[in-house]
Amino acid sequence: MTDHDLLIHGGAVVTVDDVGAVLDPGWVYVRGNRVAEVGAGEPPSSRLAHAGEVIDAGGCAVMPGMTNAHTHLFQTLFRGLADDKALLDWLRDCIWPAAVHLDADIAHAAALAGLAENLRGGATTVIDHQYIHTDEGINDAVCRAADELGLRFLLAHGWADRNYHPALEQTAEQAVARAEAARSRWDGHDDDRIRVELAPLIPWGCSEEAMRTTVAAARSWGRGTHIHCAETAAEVEMSLEERGVRHVTWLDSLGVLGPDMQLAHSVWVDDDELDLIAASGSVVVHCPVSNMYLASGVAPITGMRARGITVALASDGPGSNNRQDMFEVLKATVLLQKVHHLDALVLQPTDVLEMACRGGAAAFGMPDSFGALVEGRRADLLVVDLRSPFVSPVHRIPSALVYNTTPRDVRDVVVDGRIVIRDGALVAADEREVMVKAGDAARRLFDRAGISTRVTADVLRRGAPPSVVGR
Numbered sequence: 001m002t003d004h005d006l007l008i009h010g011g012a013v014v015t016v017d018d019v020g021a022v023l024d025p026g027w028v029y030v031r032g033n034r035v036a037e038v039g040a041g042e043p044p045s046s047r048l049a050h051a052g053e054v055i056d057a058g059g060c061a062v063m064p065g066m067t068n069a070h071t072h073l074f075q076t077l078f079r080g081l082a083d084d085k086a087l088l089d090w091l092r093d094c095i096w097p098a099a100v101h102l103d104a105d106i107a108h109a110a111a112l113a114g115l116a117e118n119l120r121g122g123a124t125t126v127i128d129h130q131y132i133h134t135d136e137g138i139n140d141a142v143c144r145a146a147d148e149l150g151l152r153f154l155l156a157h158g159w160a161d162r163n164y165h166p167a168l169e170q171t172a173e174q175a176v177a178r179a180e181a182a183r184s185r186w187d188g189h190d191d192d193r194i195r196v197e198l199a200p201l202i203p204w205g206c207s208e209e210a211m212r213t214t215v216a217a218a219r220s221w222g223r224g225t226h227i228h229c230a231e232t233a234a235e236v237e238m239s240l241e242e243r244g245v246r247h248v249t250w251l252d253s254l255g256v257l258g259p260d261m262q263l264a265h266s267v268w269v270d271d272d273e274l275d276l277i278a279a280s281g282s283v284v285v286h287c288p289v290s291n292m293y294l295a296s297g298v299a300p301i302t303g304m305r306a307r308g309i310t311v312a313l314a315s316d317g318p319g320s321n322n323r324q325d326m327f328e329v330l331k332a333t334v335l336l337q338k339v340h341h342l343d344a345l346v347l348q349p350t351d352v353l354e355m356a357c358r359g360g361a362a363a364f365g366m367p368d369s370f371g372a373l374v375e376g377r378r379a380d381l382l383v384v385d386l387r388s389p390f391v392s393p394v395h396r397i398p399s400a401l402v403y404n405t406t407p408r409d410v411r412d413v414v415v416d417g418r419i420v421i422r423d424g425a426l427v428a429a430d431e432r433e434v435m436v437k438a439g440d441a442a443r444r445l446f447d448r449a450g451i452s453t454r455v456t457a458d459v460l461r462r463g464a465p466p467s468v469v470g471r
């Protein structure tokens, strides 16, 4: 870790600290990979004169980077391929047939494009539920992409040992061995910027024995477990028929709930299950856009918050969103709860900023290490232009960040003290090249799978985003 320093000043600092302080104007001083000082007003003149690098954030908000706490990066190549389907049809008809043809090169291209989108969309941290292991090099390719672009990254090694596509199934022993291989190269990399954990896909895809084995392995590493939980009513019915219990009750009976457990979705959970989640300290990862896209349902976010459950936010995979835009997720989280409860006060902008920043850090397994602009935390932050036509005029800054802001307004992004996006452009890669490679990879993948699409490389080479249409 270099000992460079960076001063961001002149903007409104939305700290997302314990009291939700907004310092307008304020300044943030970063030394190495940590926030060294945060202050109101203008920084001391000596700081301004001697800082190695200075960002003038006049007219901007400075906020903590968000965590996209549940995505599937390979699906960056699948977005728009299979709109308008329910979860289980979408999986069987659209995701599995092409996913089995993924290789490490294609996964790397997909991850670069998906991670670029995440960074542009305000996510400095990404948890990738990576369950395609048709090529042993895929985990490594995805971590390499995160390392190249400079994100904070958690590879959640996905597995299922039953009821899944046979080419995508793994035994618990295989899952642990493959995650061990990824761990040996990546876990703790770059002062803990990249981590590896285990991620059973879904209760109906996992046997009890395998669940116990992989959670025990993850705990022996000091790492967590990530799982899809109670996403749809149909899956809960399947669990009741086969096992006689709902998803969270089943997980509790295995002894796997705890602060190291990330429960993605948790839409169809009853009051008893909410009590179990609260008592165990498990983290819920809410994916409102995906839940609407697949018509899965409305997660009981207010019931979770009333019980003190930590909630993180996420896009879910771009195959069921179709974007990885955390500003859209912020807005969708609030709007969905408001319309569901017919109560305009039910959730506030400051609540969802806290979920996306601090909740995300808890999901990552480092609840006190980032997610707030507070002295001593890792320096992950966004500089958001409040003067853009999408945002201005601004009356209340947290409100503007949640309801007005788009990825176009994200000007600069800092991860672990390093500038990874400057003036809207990736520092470590050429965005157009990344997108051209992703388009080429998508065409190779769908050709191989025999799925007819229109990935138009000529359009991509002119700089437009990739288009994958129809079947």
Ligand SMILES: [Zn+2]
Residues within 6 Å of the ligand: 070, 071, 072, 129, 228, 264, 316, 317
């Ligand atoms: Zn998912």
